[in-house]
Amino acid sequence: MRNQVRAVVIGGGVVGASVLYHLTKAGWKDVMLIERAELTAGSTWHAAGGMHTVNGDPNVAKLQQYTINLYKEIEEISGQSCGMHITGGLMLAGTPERVDWLKMTIARGRYLGMDLQELSVAEAKKLYPMLEESCFLGAVYDPIEGHVDPYGVTHAYAKSAQIGGAEIVRNNRVLDTQQRADGTWDVVTEQGTVHAEHVVNAGGLWAREVGRMVGLELPILAMEHQYLITEDLPEFVDQKEQFHVIDFEGEIYMRQERGGMLIGTYERAGVPWSTKNTPWDFGQNLLPNDLERIAPSLEVAFQHFPRLGEMGIRRVVNGPFTFSPDGNPLVGPVRGLRNYWVACGVMAGFSQGGGVGLTLANWMTEGDPGADVWAMDVARYGGWANRPYTNVKVRENYSRRFRIRFPNEELPAARPLRTTPVYERLQAENAVFGDYCGLEHALWFAPKGEPAVEEFTWRRSNAHANVAAECANTRDAVGLLEISNYGKFEVTGPGAAEWLGTVMANKVPAIGRITLSPMLNERGRLIGDFTMCRTAENHFFVVGTYAAEEFYLRWFEQHMGAFAGRVLVRPCAMEYTGLSVAGPNSRELLQSLTDADLSTPAFPFMSFAKMDVGLVPALVGRVSFTGELGYEMWVTSDYQRALYDALMAAGKPLGIRPIGGRALNSMRLEKSFGSWAREFRPIYGAFEAGLDRFVDLKRGGFIGAAAAAAEKASGGERKLITLDVAATNADAIGDEPIWHDGKVIGWVTSGGFGHRTGKSIALGYVNKDVAEATTGFEVEIIGERLAATRLATPAFDPQGLRMRG
Ligand SMILES: Cc1cc2nc3c(=O)[nH]c(=O)nc-3n(C[C@H](O)[C@H](O)[C@H](O)COP(=O)(O)OP(=O)(O)OC[C@H]3O[C@@H](n4cnc5c(N)ncnc54)[C@H](O)[C@@H]3O)c2cc1C
Numbered sequence: 001m002r003n004q005v006r007a008v009v010i011g012g013g014v015v016g017a018s019v020l021y022h023l024t025k026a027g028w029k030d031v032m033l034i035e036r037a038e039l040t041a042g043s044t045w046h047a048a049g050g051m052h053t054v055n056g057d058p059n060v061a062k063l064q065q066y067t068i069n070l071y072k073e074i075e076e077i078s079g080q081s082c083g084m085h086i087t088g089g090l091m092l093a094g095t096p097e098r099v100d101w102l103k104m105t106i107a108r109g110r111y112l113g114m115d116l117q118e119l120s121v122a123e124a125k126k127l128y129p130m131l132e133e134s135c136f137l138g139a140v141y142d143p144i145e146g147h148v149d150p151y152g153v154t155h156a157y158a159k160s161a162q163i164g165g166a167e168i169v170r171n172n173r174v175l176d177t178q179q180r181a182d183g184t185w186d187v188v189t190e191q192g193t194v195h196a197e198h199v200v201n202a203g204g205l206w207a208r209e210v211g212r213m214v215g216l217e218l219p220i221l222a223m224e225h226q227y228l229i230t231e232d233l234p235e236f237v238d239q240k241e242q243f244h245v246i247d248f249e250g251e252i253y254m255r256q257e258r259g260g261m262l263i264g265t266y267e268r269a270g271v272p273w274s275t276k277n278t279p280w281d282f283g284q285n286l287l288p289n290d291l292e293r294i295a296p297s298l299e300v301a302f303q304h305f306p307r308l309g310e311m312g313i314r315r316v317v318n319g320p321f322t323f324s325p326d327g328n329p330l331v332g333p334v335r336g337l338r339n340y341w342v343a344c345g346v347m348a349g350f351s352q353g354g355g356v357g358l359t360l361a362n363w364m365t366e367g368d369p370g371a372d373v374w375a376m377d378v379a380r381y382g383g384w385a386n387r388p389y390t391n392v393k394v395r396e397n398y399s400r401r402f403r404i405r406f407p408n409e410e411l412p413a414a415r416p417l418r419t420t421p422v423y424e425r426l427q428a429e430n431a432v433f434g435d436y437c438g439l440e441h442a443l444w445f446a447p448k449g450e451p452a453v454e455e456f457t458w459r460r461s462n463a464h465a466n467v468a469a470e471c472a473n474t475r476d477a478v479g480l481l482e483i484s485n486y487g488k489f490e491v492t493g494p495g496a497a498e499w500l501g502t503v504m505a506n507k508v509p510a511i512g513r514i515t516l517s518p519m520l521n522e523r524g525r526l527i528g529d530f531t532m533c534r535t536a537e538n539h540f541f542v543v544g545t546y547a548a549e550e551f552y553l554r555w556f557e558q559h560m561g562a563f564a565g566r567v568l569v570r571p572c573a574m575e576y577t578g579l580s581v582a583g584p585n586s587r588e589l590l591q592s593l594t595d596a597d598l599s600t601p602a603f604p605f606m607s608f609a610k611m612d613v614g615l616v617p618a619l620v621g622r623v624s625f626t627g628e629l630g631y632e633m634w635v636t637s638d639y640q641r642a643l644y645d646a647l648m649a650a651g652k653p654l655g656i657r658p659i660g661g662r663a664l665n666s667m668r669l670e671k672s673f674g675s676w677a678r679e680f681r682p683i684y685g686a687f688e689a690g691l692d693r694f695v696d697l698k699r700g701g702f703i704g705a706a707a708a709a710a711e712k713a714s715g716g717e718r719k720l721i722t723l724d725v726a727a728t729n730a731d732a733i734g735d736e737p738i739w740h741d742g743k744v745i746g747w748v749t750s751g752g753f754g755h756r757t758g759k760s761i762a763l764g765y766v767n768k769d770v771a772e773a774t775t776g777f778e779v780e781i782i783g784e785r786l787a788a789t790r791l792a793t794p795a796f797d798p799q800g801l802r803m804r805g
Helices: 014-025 058-078 096-112 121-127 150-163 204-212 291-304 349-366 387-399 423-428 463-476 496-503 546-558 586-591 637-654 661-670 705-714
Strands: 004-010 031-034 089-093 117-119 138-142 167-169 174-179 185-189 192-201 221-230 244-247 252-257 260-265 313-323 330-333 340-344 431-436 439-445 478-482 486-492 514-520 526-536 539-545 568-571 576-582 608-613 616-621 630-636 656-659 718-725 737-740 743-754 759-767 777-781 784-791
Touching (some): 014 031, 014 349, 031 150, 031 192, 058 096, 058 150, 058 349, 089 096, 089 121, 096 138, 096 743, 150 167, 150 349, 192 204, 192 349, 204 313, 204 340, 221 387, 252 291, 260 291, 313 387, 423 431, 423 637, 439 463, 439 656, 463 478, 463 656, 463 661, 478 637, 478 661, 486 496, 486 546, 496 539, 514 705, 526 546, 526 608, 526 616, 539 546, 546 568, 576 637, 586 630, 586 637, 608 637, 637 656, 661 759, 718 743, 718 777, 737 759, 759 777
Parallel strands (some): 004 031, 031 167, 089 244, 478 656
Antiparallel strands (some): 089 138, 174 185, 185 192, 221 260, 244 252, 252 260, 431 439, 478 576, 486 539, 514 526, 576 630, 608 616, 616 630, 718 759, 718 784, 737 743, 737 777, 743 759, 777 784
């Protein structure tokens, strides 16, 4: 074993082996994988090896496609078979809602280059005679589905990596990882210490233990998972290998395993395994079977596929594997730990392992993952995702694996967890709450006396009319919105302004002013979207997306450089809660509570000041995400209730009513205002996103300036446009394909109904050559291609007179 390498990968499951291979492929030859036992000795060896391309996040779906296409490559390099069986797959729907879901999945597949085909149940029956037609309503065929041999895949990665120069050390547990003062790592193992520049935690079932070596508590939990293999079916002899099948309502997946059937289920009463510590002596073991637990799913399976009920069971496998709270992997660099990387929580190693390896290797060798990997970035979780939270959410996620999540559906587990001081006030107003990073916030308000409950649907829900009333009230009088669920940072120190000028693309505001600014990476792609407010020479209050707080802090720390010691970035999201008022009466309302002059000459659009509102000391900004005249107020949380009460009391004669996030979304769509994680993501450039006026190329000198200038010159590849869709009862929600002249030329990033304009609006990216067209567009919503017209200006108040007036 060498004692000095560039990178050590801890863990020889399918994920660690893939990371190792991709590092060598990227040119890092001096790398080592250390495995406690034999390769595959964690959850990998007993996996069913199934793989598929469909995923709820299109960016993860692309990485799944990459993974499946990779197997040929590693077979060729290594000479090791991956045991690939591309059988094709059938997804079966037993409810109308699931049929809609299948239609949407097919639609999304169009711009992802997937060849999904809708089938009638009779057609599905022809392909898969075992199914009982009366139990299903529709089906989809996916040609790229199948299974691999877990051992073969892991060894093919490993051998390919060795051919590329990597060293693999087996039967050697990593006991500790210690960071030296210079940021490099001592990896202490049973066989001695290895000094490395980089460490990768790919510890799978033991990733938590490996994380704890550096004081990191990763939000992952292993769940027991069972599949069974039936005795051989005589009718399989000499037949083409059977398809993979997912029966959503039965909550089972199936495939042929030699002459029998492999049937797995994500049962509702899932059981976590080793909730706190994973024993180090857990070898290539299986857990005791518990057929009782999966009996309800099997009963449904036997109704849906009666032939299965006649088969004896040859073998049952019960093994653990890990999940994050949302079921997506945890990948990337860990904030505060230089050159410490994770690749864990991968619950579908044979669909995702290749993509995870590629992403991490890109990130380590190039400084950038090379794709939009927000959905799997370890930084999407903050301190709120502690072990008990993870336990509750992982169990919820596991039990819902085959259930639909509607776009307006808020999941109930671990709620309410975090609440702001006005929570009870909003509850008394009959708020329907949503959960964002564990924090409750009002989505909309049900009429008094009616249950504050929303029906889950792909179409317009019972919220529609109420949200309409909230928007109308904001347009005609004044609406009050809680805005606590933003990330907030105090940036202070003698270097604050200069440093902000290097990380933000727009100019730094003058004292008392606000500027909106994208944050770009070196490739000129959008990695953030901020409101910078300046209270003093060396004091800024910066507002961004709360879910990305860790992501931002990681970026800020990595790009502090020579400013270290002269700039302090302090996250203060929960220290400051917020309320905003918007609408034509908002100034009169606020003016009645403060002696600061709020007239436009004294406090114009994009002003920011400390002022007392009622008895409450507040930071007040004149900004608007609704398109109406509006003010945002930030107060320390101890004052939020007093501020709310003062605004509601003073607002009564002015027609105030509380509004929720749904109304805000409707109004920002009417203004064509983009939103982080929707219109603004690392796959888009600032000019593609139409943020031209917020990128100060004249000043330059900020990260990504050169790439942004090049993008401006070339015009980018695509453009964000606004469409007015001829929708009647279902609006776009995001990820629908956009057609033009019979071809798919883009996708929707967000959509909804604009209540002030009566238009169904979709924002989305299209190829730039059609971005100037007005007609000929269609948006495919639940299987229907609906005509759409491009709006050259925002649907509501295109001149922005209302918010500036
Ligand atoms: C019953 C079952 C069925 C499944 N079916 C499928 C399927 O059909 N399709 C699919 O894609 N996925 C499936 N999975 C999930 C799949 O197994 C996982 O996604 C995959 O194995 C995760 O791989 P990993 O490398 O992250 O973790 P692991 O396989 O757990 O690997 C981690 C490795 O790290 C090593 N290690 C840990 N700590 C240390 C240390 N301190 N020092 C040295 N080495 C260490 C361990 O020994 C282990 O070998 C299934 C899982 C189960 C249990």
